[in-house]
Amino acid sequence: MFRKVLVANRGEIAIRVMRACEELNVGTVAVYSDADKDAGHVRYADEAYNVGPARAADSYLDHDAVIEAARKADADAIHPGYGFLAENAEFAQRVEQEEGITWVGPSSDAMESLGEKTKARSIMQKADVPIVPGTTDPVTEPEQVEEFGEKHGYPIAIKAEGGGGGRGMKVVRDESEIEEQLESARREGEAYFDNDSVYLERYLEKPRHIEVQILADEHDNVRHLGERDCSLQRRHQKVIEEGPSPALSDELREEIGEAARRGVAEAEYTNAGTVEFLVEDGEFYFLEVNTRIQVEHTVTEELTGIDIVKWQLRVAAGEELSFEQDDVDLEGHAMEFRINAENAADDFAPASGGTLTTYDPPGGIGVRVDDALRQGDELVTDYDSMIAKLIVHASDRDECISRSLRALREYDIEGVTTIISFHRLMLTDETFNEGTHSTKYLDQELDEARIENAQQQWGTQPSGSADEEETVSREFTVEVNGKRFDVDLEEHDPPTIATEQDSSGGLAERPDAAEDSSTTTSGAGEVIEAEMQGTILDVNVDEGDEVGAGDVVCVLEAMKMENDIVAETGGTVSEVPIEAGQNVDTGDPLVVLE
Incomplete structure (x- = not known):
């Protein structure tokens, strides 16, 4: 077993991995950005190293910074958690090439094969796993999408090669949407996964989303740990996960589990992973493989009593799975919120x-x-x-x-x-x-x-909140007819207490009264503001352009979602204080119209 594991992540998943390490008597190392210097995972770890500014690309996604932190800490393994670098085959290969440091996860070759969706589909076909009708080669031209639509019908899903969780996926419902959605999917793929390659699939209208947890070691043992139902989603982002699925018969459950085992065995996959399927009208189709631990792995742990993260560490250390497929029993029901x-x-x-x-x-x-x-x-x-x-x-x-x-x-x-x-x-x-x-x-x-x-x-x-009125709360304990009551009194907009005066005898303006914005404008006109914190992916207008109501002026990425920012009224663009790649906060001006 390892001496010390660096967890290349943050938040609850970092602590989850560290707890598994603690139970295996393994030391833990945290990495953190400037924004996370007081974070919980930093407090929990045995030691911690700063890897850069708040922007993820300059810290948690910086390959050199993370590996240098592992060297400084003398860590002999790196666990990526989920998100960030967890499915980055290039980073996994960098770690594999580092002397004395082990990558806790599948090999970089397996990650590359299954991480690129067209390669994954080909592997699953060889393993006799059903797949949704689609392409196995990348698509670059609108004409290719048109031809696919003529053959298989609409709607069509355009998916980024490295995508997942709905990121980098766009749905085309008729021919008029092809060009716009193709460009949008490629743009998301480039922004999120540094890969603008996309492929096509027939879009299923109302499927269930079923995923199978697998564990595989370096001794040719592959086990599945049952399925999870992740069908309750908003914009392809899971909200509630549960297991076992209330939609599967025992026969279909067994078929899907065995299909997942065949697929990962064909890919020569090791460590933990998840094979995802879509189920509709009693038929199931391969969707993708997540080559990492999943957010919802906890559901499977509660059902089986198997600590998946511990097994990730054990498999990476060369140990053999100690249980057979017949030993895996799902007891009761579990949900994750x-x-x-x-x-x-x-x-x-x-x-x-x-x-x-x-x-x-x-x-x-x-x-x-x-x-x-x-x-x-x-x-x-x-x-x-x-x-x-x-x-x-x-x-x-x-x-x-x-x-x-x-x-x-x-x-x-x-x-x-x-x-x-x-x-x-x-x-x-x-x-x-x-x-x-x-x-x-x-x-x-x-x-x-x-x-x-x-x-x-x-x-x-x-x-x-700046929009809330000021409230002063006072707590009292009173007794009425021998019964004790705790009473909270709130006073809204209490009188301001003057503590400083300016030279004219009036109240001095509070130093934080002025708005703090990462972008500013100088001209008058209708200001289109950011409704949420995020990153500008694309700017669609220049100064002097004429726009109409409903026109998209820019694209804002927030919480893994691409959001079109539209003009509510028409006008002439007088100012564009933003550029692609820029971070903005809620209320920041994006475009000014006259």
Whole structure:
């Protein structure tokens, strides 16, 4: 076993890996950006090294900086977690070439083969795994998409080679959308995965998303650990995951599990991974392989009692799997809820900041919380919005839903808006409770008014919002007829206490009164502002251009999603204070129209 493992990640997954290391008596090393200097994973690790500025490309994605940190710490292994460098075959190869440092994951060759979707489809075909009709060669011209549509019909999915989780995927519903969606998919592929190569698939309208967890060692042993159902998604981003799937028969469950084993064996894959499938009308089709640990691996751990992260470390150290396929039993039912700092009632807009004034996670039998933040921590918004994962296990699905509702009611978070209210809504939703939802349910069928009502009833408000009136809270304990009551009194907009005066005798302006913006404008006119923090992927207009209402002026990436920013009214572009690759904050001016 290793002496010391550097975890090339942050947040809850970094702590999850470090806990596995601790139980194996292995030392832990954290890396952190300037934005994460006070982060939970830094506090937890035995030692920590700064790898650069807040921008991920300059820190967590910097190959040289991460490897140099491993050298400084004298670490003999690097575990990538998920996201960031976890599926980067080039980085894995760099680590493999480093003397004395082991890559905890599949080989770089296997990552490259299965990470590029067209190669993965070819491998699965050889292993007799069903695949959705599509191309096995990259597509570069609109005419190729037209030909595919004529042969297989619409809609068509255009997917980035290195994509996943809906990133780098665009749907073409008719011929008029081909050129725009092809360019958008290639642009996302380049921005996220440094690879603008795309391929085509027939787009299934209402499938279930089923994934199979696998473990494989270097001694030709391949095991699957059952399936997870990840069909409750918003814009291809998973929200609630569960297992076993309520949509599979025992026969279909066995077929999918064995197909996953055949596929990874054909690829000569080792370590942990996930084979994803789409299921529709009793048929299943290969989707992709995630060559890493998954966010929702916890569901499988609760069902099987197998510590997947520990086995990642053991397999990387050369150990052989100690259990047979027949030893893997799924007991009961488990669900995972992503506790994201987002406002579900505002199109799931990510929080722009906040402090956890209260953070009291639930407990009790069958309840697990994977997190990194603690009460008093400030929310870091430079990366993804997930602040914790709630995992609930019970004897069956009905009890799991009841227990999950109890745990969500107990989960007390104040100061940051989260989607806990949305989760509570879904656990009372008839379609979800019946297990008949598809991957399109949230985007196409759920009444948004129900989400708004849930947020009003159960949601929390962010701390320190500039739009909120100032409130002073006072706590009292009173006794009425022998019964004790705790009373909270709130005074809204209390009188301002003058502590400084300017030379004219008036109140001095607070130094933080002026707006702090990363972009500025000088001209008058209608200002199109950023509705969320993110990165500009593309600027579609120049000064002097005429735009109409509904025209896209730029493309903003936020929380792994590409968002078209449109003009609400027509006009002439007088200022463009942004450029591609620039980070912007909520409220920053993007384009000025006259």
